[in-house]
Amino acid sequence: PKRIALLTSGGDAPGMNAAIRAVVLAAHHFHIEVLGFFHGYNGLLENDPTLLDLSAVNDIIRLGGTILKSARCPQFQTETGLKQAANTLVKQHCDALIVIGGDGSFAGLLALKQHWDGQMIGIPGTIDNDIDGSDATIGFSTAVNTAINAIDKIRDTANAFERIFIVELMGRHSGHITFNVGVACAAEQVLSFENFSADNREQKLKQLAQEIASVQQTRHNSYILVIAENVWPGGATALARELKETFAIDSTACVLGHIQRGGSPDAKDRVIATKMGVAAVQALINGENEVMIAEQNSRMCSVALKQAIQHQKKINPNLVAAHENILAVTAQNQC
Numbered sequence: 001p002k003r004i005a006l007l008t009s010g011g012d013a014p015g016m017n018a019a020i021r022a023v024v025l026a027a028h029h030f031h032i033e034v035l036g037f038f039h040g041y042n043g044l045l046e047n048d049p050t051l052l053d054l055s056a057v058n059d060i061i062r063l064g065g066t067i068l069k070s071a072r073c074p075q076f077q078t079e080t081g082l083k084q085a086a087n088t089l090v091k092q093h094c095d096a097l098i099v100i101g102g103d104g105s106f107a108g109l110l111a112l113k114q115h116w117d118g119q120m121i122g123i124p125g126t127i128d129n130d131i132d133g134s135d136a137t138i139g140f141s142t143a144v145n146t147a148i149n150a151i152d153k154i155r156d157t158a159n160a161f162e163r164i165f166i167v168e169l170m171g172r173h174s175g176h177i178t179f180n181v182g183v184a185c186a187a188e189q190v191l192s193f194e195n196f197s198a199d200n201r202e203q204k205l206k207q208l209a210q211e212i213a214s215v216q217q218t219r220h221n222s223y224i225l226v227i228a229e230n231v232w233p234g235g236a237t238a239l240a241r242e243l244k245e246t247f248a249i250d251s252t253a254c255v256l257g258h259i260q261r262g263g264s265p266d267a268k269d270r271v272i273a274t275k276m277g278v279a280a281v282q283a284l285i286n287g288e289n290e291v292m293i294a295e296q297n298s299r300m301c302s303v304a305l306k307q308a309i310q311h312q313k314k315i316n317p318n319l320v321a322a323h324e325n326i327l328a329v330t331a332q333n334q335c
């Protein structure tokens, strides 16, 4: 390609800037221009891009958020929107498009294919880590570390008061963040899509109440339950209220929310974002199209976009098993 269009779309994730930088540097090496479009796919409708030269990406590797801004763009999902976006790419003489985002953003890329015949590459950037075909997504590691740091602090005050906390974590409809954070923080319990369905709500409430009572009687300890957003109807706040109303158990709900999306990317996210950005440019040069750049067993590879959006990535069963084994031991022993 001679000119690449680049945008970030959907929920921003720490490391997106590192990926932008890597695309620009790699493209520069091969004498390819990079046009940055702002506000996700809206940028293709607005047609007000900027040329990303080396100075534009200087010192951005450590920044959270995305210098290209991000958005979700309903208009892009219409035929008119798609045609308008394709027009912009033609007018701007772009022969390739790289989108850094999640599965919704990749579905957008495939829809655009009906109206534009340039090369398309996706780079998986989302804190949710729910994209099938890549061991990790850009931003997941930082989000997990941010949540761990927050919960470690909650643990201090929870210990001091022997209190119960219900901490709600992001992940949309997947529990990658919740399970990893739960295990890493030695949470007394994890509630996620993988081990709970809302049909068992009453039974689960009773079980939690018994568990909490037993921990408090035998160990005089704090109790931290981490729950995935959208798993319990009404979230952490509703669960805390139900424990109080039904079992007279006092607990404090804490929704970590968007704090998990911000902050300087950690080492892992900076490195994976850099590898993916460079691999995306290399894939374009190799003539690849409609693929997502992925990392599998520490190796960069390409996965068909169609395949990547087909299923949500499942949680590693070893992680769920480890969590259950540890809980079985801690429930019976004072540790």
Ligand code: F6P
Residues within 6 Å of the ligand: 011, 102, 126, 127, 128, 170, 171, 172, 173, 229, 261
């Ligand atoms: O996909 C990233 C994510 O942060 C999800 O974890 C969360 O459900 C969603 O985005 C929140 O979106 P918004 O910032 O638009 O409320």
